[in-house]
Amino acid sequence: MNDYAKLKDRIAIVGVGNTAYGNFPDNDDYGLGAEAFRNAIEDCGLEKNKVDGLLVCRIPYYARMGEILGLSPRWTVPLPPHGRMSAMGIIEAAAALEAGLCDYAALIYANIGRSRRVNYGGEESPGVWDPFGFTSPGAAHALMFQQHRAMYGTTTRQLAEVSVAFRHHACLNPDAVMKQPISIDDHEAARPIVEPLRLLDYCLINDGAVCVIMTTKERARDLKKRPIMISGIGAREAYETASIANYDPECWYHQARDVGRQVYGMAGVGPSDIDTLMCYDNFSPTVLFSLEGLGFCERGESGGFVEGGALKVGGRLPTNTDGGHLSNSYMQGWALNVEAVRQLRGECGARQVVGAEVAQFCAITPCSRSIIYTRG
Amino acid sequence: MNTDTAQTPSPVLGLYDRPMWESIRKRGMHLQCCQGCGAWQYPPGPGCTACLSENVVWRPVGGGGTILSWVIFHRQYLAAYPAPYNVIAVRIDEGPVMISNLEGDTPSGNWIGQRVALTYAEMPDGAVLPRFTLAA
Numbered sequence A: 001m002n003d004y005a006k007l008k009d010r011i012a013i014v015g016v017g018n019t020a021y022g023n024f025p026d027n028d029d030y031g032l033g034a035e036a037f038r039n040a041i042e043d044c045g046l047e048k049n050k051v052d053g054l055l056v057c058r059i060p061y062y063a064r065m066g067e068i069l070g071l072s073p074r075w076t077v078p079l080p081p082h083g084r085m086s087a088m089g090i091i092e093a094a095a096a097l098e099a100g101l102c103d104y105a106a107l108i109y110a111n112i113g114r115s116r117r118v119n120y121g122g123e124e125s126p127g128v129w130d131p132f133g134f135t136s137p138g139a140a141h142a143l144m145f146q147q148h149r150a151m152y153g154t155t156t157r158q159l160a161e162v163s164v165a166f167r168h169h170a171c172l173n174p175d176a177v178m179k180q181p182i183s184i185d186d187h188e189a190a191r192p193i194v195e196p197l198r199l200l201d202y203c204l205i206n207d208g209a210v211c212v213i214m215t216t217k218e219r220a221r222d223l224k225k226r227p228i229m230i231s232g233i234g235a236r237e238a239y240e241t242a243s244i245a246n247y248d249p250e251c252w253y254h255q256a257r258d259v260g261r262q263v264y265g266m267a268g269v270g271p272s273d274i275d276t277l278m279c280y281d282n283f284s285p286t287v288l289f290s291l292e293g294l295g296f297c298e299r300g301e302s303g304g305f306v307e308g309g310a311l312k313v314g315g316r317l318p319t320n321t322d323g324g325h326l327s328n329s330y331m332q333g334w335a336l337n338v339e340a341v342r343q344l345r346g347e348c349g350a351r352q353v354v355g356a357e358v359a360q361f362c363a364i365t366p367c368s369r370s371i372i373y374t375r376g
Numbered sequence B: 001m002n003t004d005t006a007q008t009p010s011p012v013l014g015l016y017d018r019p020m021w022e023s024i025r026k027r028g029m030h031l032q033c034c035q036g037c038g039a040w041q042y043p044p045g046p047g048c049t050a051c052l053s054e055n056v057v058w059r060p061v062g063g064g065g066t067i068l069s070w071v072i073f074h075r076q077y078l079a080a081y082p083a084p085y086n087v088i089a090v091r092i093d094e095g096p097v098m099i100s101n102l103e104g105d106t107p108s109g110n111w112i113g114q115r116v117a118l119t120y121a122e123m124p125d126g127a128v129l130p131r132f133t134l135a136a
Helices: A029-044 A063-070 A085-099 A137-150 A156-171 A183-190 A253-267 A284-294 A324-328 A332-346 B020-025
Strands: A011-018 A053-057 A075-079 A104-111 A206-215 A228-237 A277-278 A358-363 A367-375 B031-035 B054-059 B066-071 B084-091 B097-100 B117-123 B128-134
Touching: A011 A029, A011 A085, A011 A332, A011 A367, A029 A063, A029 A104, A029 A206, A029 A332, A053 A063, A063 A284, A075 A085, A075 A104, A085 A104, A085 A206, A085 A332, A085 A358, A085 A367, A137 A277, A137 A284, A137 B031, A137 B066, A137 B084, A156 A183, A156 A284, A156 A324, A183 A324, A206 A277, A206 A332, A228 A253, A228 A332, A253 A358, A253 B097, A277 A332, A284 A358, A324 A332, A332 A358, A332 A367, A358 B128, B020 B054
Parallel strands: A053 A075, A053 A104, A277 A358
Antiparallel strands: A011 A206, A011 A228, A104 A206, A228 A367, A358 A367, B031 B054, B066 B084, B066 B117, B084 B097, B117 B128
16 A cells, blocks of 8 residues: 655656736637747756656647647646646646656646636526526635634735735736735725625636646756655545535635645645745635635634735745736646745745745645645 | 516526426425435435435425525626625525525624525516525
8 A cells, every 4th residue: 555645755846837927819728838838848958759748727628739739648637627626637647757657747727718708607607506696606705705704703804915915926926917016905995796705806817828847856857957846745625515616614624624734744844834835816715714724823813814914925924926816827726836836946036935945835625735845 | 688587597407406496496395315314415416425325305395594604796697686686505404505595684794693494586587496584
C-alpha cells in the first residue's frame, strides 16, 4: 500500500505561462491555450516534443488541442470547465508523473467566457432550483455568507477587506484586468447582485489561458529555472449537497479542516509557516471560509482576521498577490498556482513577498484541494 | 418578454423527479423515504443515499421546516423572476434541505431559524411551486 505523502518533494512545476487577460472576441480557446503553452515552454526551456502528458481544462476537445500543439502524448486527461479543477489536475498529473505514465506533463486551461458573454446563471445553466429563481454560483455564496454574518457577526465591511486587498495587488500586477484601486466604502456602495453580496464580491469574467509544465525532481534539474516542488497535498469532496450547486450549510468547514490536516501533515508545516496564500476566490466569502477551515484563524473569526489590510503584501498573510479572481483574472485557480510558483522564484516585482519560501494554494469548494509549494 | 406571462423555469424532470412534481401539482408534496433506514431525501434519486437501499417509497411530507439562510436577488436572471425577490434555504423537518421562496410576511431582521410552513403557489402560467410562509 502506497502512502500519498511519499509524493512530497518528488514532483516539480518547472514552467508556467499565461496569455494577456481581457476580452478577445477574435481569439478562441485553442489559440489562447497555444499561446500559454508556448510561453510555458519558453519559461522552462523544454524541447516541445518531450511533452508526453497532456491535461486540459475548459478546452472543448483535448485531441484538437494536442493536434494544434503537435503533440502525441501517452497520457491525456480532459477536465470539465469547473472552477474547482485546477489543483485536482495538478495532483493527478503529479501522481501520473510519479507512476511514470508520462515524463513531462503540460496542463492547459483556457477560458473564452468574456467575449462569448457567458453569464453563469439563468437559462444558459439550467439547475434543479430554477423554478424558484435560484440560479448562479454567487447566490449560493450569498446564502453561506448570510449564515456566517448571522452566526458570527461578520460584517460586509470585513468582507470588503478581501476585495480591497486583492484589488491593491492587481494594481501592482501588469497582467491584471482591474487597474483602479478600491476602498471599503467603494465596496459598500457597489450595487447589490444577490444580497448580501455586491458586485465587488464577485469574480471577473475574462478571456485568457494558463499553462503549467510539470516533471519529476530529477528531470527538473536539467531545465532553465529553479524547480518549485509540490511538498504537500490535501483533498476532500462534499457531495452530500451537490444538488444545491456551490452551497454547503457548513461552508465546507469540515472538508477544509480535513484538507488542512492532510496538506500540512505531508508538508511538515503549519499555517504560521505560510509566506503567501493563493486562495480560490470565486466570491469573496470563500476566502473567509478558507481561512477558518485551514486554521489561519478560529471558526467565526475570519472577519476580524482580515481587517486592517492583513491580506495585502506586507500584511499578516499576503493572499492572492496577483489580484486573484476578483481583480486579476478568472482563470479558475490555474493562475493562482502560477502566482505561487512566481512568488517562490522571486519573479513578482512590485508585489513580491520578500523571502517567500512556502506558498499554499487552496480551493475550498465542493471539491476542496490544497497544495503547498516550496523552493526546490 | 412580458413577465406577467413569463413561463416558470421548468423543473428538472428526470426519471426520479416526475412523481415529486406530480404530487406538488396535486398540492400534497411527496418525497422519497427509505424503508430500510428511514432517511428522507431531496432531490429524488434511484435509491437511498444513506444506505443504498432500493426500497424507497414516496410519502407526504409534514410541511414544517426551519430557515437555514436567505438572500434577496437584485439582478434578474430569469424572465419569470423580476428583481427583487427572495430565495430561502429550508431544512424541512424530515431532514433534507430545500431551496424555495418565502411568501407573504417576511421577518424584519434575521430570517435564520424562523419556522416556516409549506404552501403551494400557483404561478401566472399555472405552474405550482412548493413555497413557504412564516409558521403561525
